């Protein structure tokens with residue numbers, strides 16, 4: 001399988017946004033510790049692994065692999081966004097004379 005270099009990024013973003021809507025409908029806006037977010041995301045990675053195995057060895061559907069990858073990707077992007085916001089907050093504190101200095105985001 002060859003890297004497609006995100007040539008279909010617009011389509012991928014649409015799928016992630018649709019999955020985000022689904023997650024918000026199902027769970028609402030959630031608040032967890034970083035460790036809990038990681039565990040939730042790791043569970044999704046496990047589902048990706050299972051879907052790949054099912055597809056490769058037991059007649060599973062390729063659509064299920066894609067679905068699980070989008071679910072995991074959505075959570076990874078949510079975590080990335082939360083850390084970017086946290087980094088901005090730390091940078092704001094640093095501007096006012098205390099806190100940890102970070103790079104630009």
Ligand SMILES: [Mg+2]
Nearest residue numbers: 044047068071
């Ligand atoms: Mg899943």
